[in-house]
Each structure stands twice: as C-alpha cells, then as structure tokens.
Amino acid sequence: MYKKIIEPRVSETDGVGHINNTTLPIWFEAARNPIFKLFTPDDSFENWRMIILNINIDYVSQVYFGIDVEVCTWVKKLGNSSLELYEEIRQNGNLCAKGKAVYVNYHTGNQKSELIPDHIRKELEKHLYEETPEPGE
Incomplete structure (x- = not known):
C-alpha cells in the first residue's frame, strides 16, 4: 500500500463546515505520485505515460x-497495459471515502497503449490489495 498524509487547508472547507467533496479527488491523485514516478521517472509531461x-x-x-487525513492506495487489478487502483481516505481512523481509478500505460507520441514493463509490474505487485471478508461473511 502507498500512504500519504494530507493536512486539510482552510480553503478546502466549505460553508457546511466540512472539506468540500471536490477536494477529495485531488487528494486521491496526490497520493498516486509514487505510481506516476514509476511510469515517468523524470516527471516530464513530454514522457508522461499514465492516462x-x-x-x-x-x-x-x-x-x-x-485533523490530518491518511490517503491509502493499493493496486486492485493489474492488466497488460492498464491498472485499477483502490483508494481510501481516513481521518481519525474512520473511513471517509473510498474510490477506484483506472489508468492505462499510454504512449502519447504513438497514440497507443503499451504493455506495463516487467520492472514496473514487479513494483506494483508489492502493493496489491487483498480484500479481507467482513465479519460474518
């Protein structure tokens, strides 16, 4: 699992007194930076791969x-050229949001998806999500 701690900002708080729902997708994306770095080590948009x-x-x-927020990111599915992430946002240990994101390894110059290289696949496999059954299941 990848983990990132985020400190909520005043500007992200809405008129109802909680963090606005448009902020959480941004926090999820911020926690994906280590995965982006695997595909584009130099962080250049000219070489960007994650679509x-x-x-x-x-x-x-x-x-x-x-109150700080913990964003956790796992790899749920790993395909030939794509991956599905499972993500959670927790505050004080309580689940506040969960989500999924699907990305493809894409070569923008060729305008085609490409296989995920073996060295990246091996690193992603270290972060596979293992679903545990709920009590009583």
Whole structure:
C-alpha cells in the first residue's frame, strides 16, 4: 500500500463546515505520485505515460479541517497495459471515502497503449490489495 498524509487547508472547507467533496479527488491523485514516478521517472509531461480512464468515489463520512487525513492506495487489478487502483481516505481512523481509478500505460507520441514493463509490474505487485471478508461473511 502507498500512504500519504494530507493536512486539510482552510480553503478546502466549505460553508457546511466540512472539506468540500471536490477536494477529495485531488487528494486521491496526490497520493498516486509514487505510481506516476514509476511510469515517468523524470516527471516530464513530454514522457508522461499514465492516462486516466475512469474514477469513482464513494463518500462515506465527512472530512474536517484541523485533523490530518491518511490517503491509502493499493493496486486492485493489474492488466497488460492498464491498472485499477483502490483508494481510501481516513481521518481519525474512520473511513471517509473510498474510490477506484483506472489508468492505462499510454504512449502519447504513438497514440497507443503499451504493455506495463516487467520492472514496473514487479513494483506494483508489492502493493496489491487483498480484500479481507467482513465479519460474518
């Protein structure tokens, strides 16, 4: 699992007193930086490889200013050229949001997807999500 701690900002707090729902997708993306670095080590947009295909977020509980947030990212599925991430945002140990993001390894010059290289695949496999059954299942 990849983990990032984020300190909520005042500017991200809305009129209802919690972190605005438009902020959480940005936090999820910020926690993906180590994965982006695997595909584009020099961080250049000329060599960028990670193209997003889909994101989904379930908002479970409110997030508040003044308390750090933990963003956790796992690799849920690893295909030939694509990967699906499972992500969670927690505050005070409570699940506040969960989501998924699907990316493809894409060569913008050729305008085609490419196989995920073996060295990247091996690193991503270290972060595979293992679903544990809920009590009673």
